[in-house]
Amino acid sequence: MKRRDLLAAVGGATAGALILPGAAKAATYSGYAMAYFTESPTMAGASYRVHLAVSGDGLNWTPLNQNAPVATPTLGSGGLRDPFILRKQTGGFVVIATDLNGTDWAYQSQYLHVWDSPDLRTFTGYRLLKVHSLATHAWAPEAVWDPARSQYAVVYSSVVGGRNVLMVSYTTDFVTATTGQVFFDPGYDAIDGNFVTVSGVNYMYYKNNTNSTLLGTRSSSFNPGSFSVYTGAITPGRGVEAPQIVKSNTAETWQMWGDTWSPNGRFFCWQSTNVAGGSWSLLNDRLYTQPLNSKHLGITPITAAEMSALTTRWGTPAWNxxxxxxxxxxxxxxxxxxxxxxxxxxxxxxxxxxxxxxxxxxxxxxxxxxxxxxxxxxxxxxxxxxxxxxxxxxxxxxxxxxxxxxxxxxxxxxxxxxxxxxxxxxxxxxxxxxxxxxxxxxxxxxxxxxxxxxxx
The missing domain is CATH 2.80.10.50 (Trefoil (Acidic Fibroblast Growth Factor, subunit A))
Incomplete structure (x- = not known):
């Protein structure tokens, strides 16, 4: 239920670089920021707010603010799941999240939580964004820039025809959005769309919610209905959801994270040097460490200066x-x-x-x-x-x-x-x-x- 903001406009840009419209030069990334909420097996560690962690290698993570939240929703349900960070085309960030406090799955919200942030050190302009008018939820939002429309495509899951499908609403400012339409419907319950663009091809990974496996799709555009499945089912041997693909800042290597659906679960991480081929190798737990109690991660690359500023602002844990x-x-x-x-x-x-x-x-x-x-x-x-x-x-x-x-x-x-x-x-x-x-x-x-x- 999350995605990396490697923007479609970049296409085949070099690793670690993102060129924004009007920018004098490409930003060079040397680290990553992760957004998440928290749960633990007895829910003693549950916190349905925005949490942040940083990493230099994209595999081993340092929670910020002592693993306490950095932003708290106060509207709608008063809680969130699935926070997602997008670096905007014009600079700065926007954070969007599911309007759902805890595990009240019967709660139906047509809205998303939204914050603006210039630097992930301050969060302002908090609001709700309406994305549809159906009597159903809007879960696990992710956003990607659609250059053909000059708009952001906000993709989330809602129930249509008795099952979850991936919906899309378009926005330029995350203040108002178009009414949702079906973006991807494989004919069975599907959630958690996640986007990455490699060499001009757009890839979306998602969860088959009937058997808790991940699958990859691809398209030459971001048009609704244009994505088709190109991989087999991906699983670590037990149920998994919330795919998140992250490109290395230093090599032609990608990691794909997945989360188990229950509070008793943990993250899994796969690696690939060929996203187009759809082949992923499950990494040993020895190679990565998730933030304590973290659930449903969303990752964005950041510069060295941004990572330094984040650790200065929020601090690193006093514990290990x-x-x-x-x-x-x-x-x-x-x-x-x-x-x-x-x-x-x-x-x-x-x-x-x-x-x-x-x-x-x-x-x-x-x-x-x-x-x-x-x-x-x-x-x-x-x-x-x-x-x-x-x-x-x-x-x-x-x-x-x-x-x-x-x-x-x-x-x-x-x-x-x-x-x-x-x-x-x-x-x-x-x-x-x-x-x-x-x-x-x-x-x-x-x-x-x-x-x-x-x-x-």
């Missing part, structure tokens, strides 16, 4: 999450005061959030302070890792201090050496954390167990 190398869908957490790795997502989601403070026994090391129990730290006790309150002793300080070194399995990752048992390293065994001796002659599996990625 720590991913397992050989079980990259699992993160270090505490549960019943035991340190372990569990499959993301889970609740309480705060159990996986850690403040890495200077080591209690040696400031050159680190100690893992719990975010939701800030008087407690991870420590080893009889070599097992537990969460315990700091008793102020030198023994506790030593047990709770670790030194970051190059990862045993991958030097670009991290291993944590025990301060007071320097031949032992933090590792998981049966998903439970402990410290064990690791040497260059240790088995490859043990080295992988002792390797982690510190991120968000």
């Amino acid at each position: 999450r720590i991913k397992s190398y050989n079980y990259p869908d699992r993160y270090i957490r505490h549960a019943n005061s035991v340190g372990r790795i569990d499959t993301y997502p889970f609740d309480p989601y705060q159990d996986q959030m850690w403040t890495l403070v200077p080591g209690l026994a040696d400031s050159a090391g680190v100690s893992f302070r719990s975010v939701n129990y800030p008087d407690r730290y991870l420590r080893h006790s009889n070599y097992a890792i537990v969460l315990a309150a700091n008793d102020g002793t030198s023994t506790f300080a030593g047990d709770a201090t670790f030194h970051r070194v190059a990862g045993w399995a991958d030097s670009s990752w991290t291993s944590f050496r025990s301060h007071n048992f320097p031949d032992r390293y933090l590792r998981h065994s049966g998903y439970v954390l402990r410290i064990d001796p690791i040497t260059s002659s240790s088995a490859a599996a043990a080295k992988q167990d002792a390797t982690f990625r510190v991120g968000y």
Whole structure:
């Protein structure tokens, strides 16, 4: 239910560049901004507002504003899903989103939430945009510039003839729009249109809502009814939705993100060097990290200056999450005061959030302070890792201090050496954390167990 704003007007422009009408030169992109809302398995992390994250490589993301919202809807349902960022032809951005607060699927809105933003640091002109007059919803809006019409095509899903189809309304200002018409109808329930233009050909990926798979279509124009399916079903082995194609800023490579439909799900990411061929390879979770509790992402490329300004304005998290190398869908957490790795997502989601403070026994090391129990730290006790309150002793300080070194399995990752048992390293065994001796002659599996990625 989202899309990348690689505008149709660019056609075969070089990677990382976008030429706007009247611009003296192309903007060079070196990063990305992501919009999303949040949910977690028990809905403890639900926030139906605009959240932002940034990334330098388009794969590993840093939530802004401590993963709190940056814009809040107050009209319509008072909540949103599926926020989408469009860089406008004239510069600046517009943010549009579904008018739906939570999971009240019976709620029917003919409107979209809209904000203007010059820089994604301020959001102004908040309003509702009416896109149709049907007794049905307008879900998962995306917008793309249609150069033949000199208008933006706003594509969303609504029920027509008893099933969801993709509809389109046209606008020049996101203040008023034409009455919706059918844009794409494959003959079954379809939602979540997502656009990218490559070498003058327009591609739209969408969700087959009858079996939760993704399919690709293409057309030489953006005319309603002109897109035809050219791929087989794309799936990670379970239900997926919300395709979002993102072009690398530095290579002829594309990533396509997908989201599982339930709060218990997570993002998946595929890669392709040939969008025209319709072939996508599913990436290992090791290669990417989504923002905490994020749902239904929308990504736009940004310049280095824009990314710097965003992090300055909103700040980066004061906490970290720590991913397992050989079980990259699992993160270090505490549960019943035991340190372990569990499959993301889970609740309480705060159990996986850690403040890495200077080591209690040696400031050159680190100690893992719990975010939701800030008087407690991870420590080893009889070599097992537990969460315990700091008793102020030198023994506790030593047990709770670790030194970051190059990862045993991958030097670009991290291993944590025990301060007071320097031949032992933090590792998981049966998903439970402990410290064990690791040497260059240790088995490859043990080295992988002792390797982690510190991120968000």
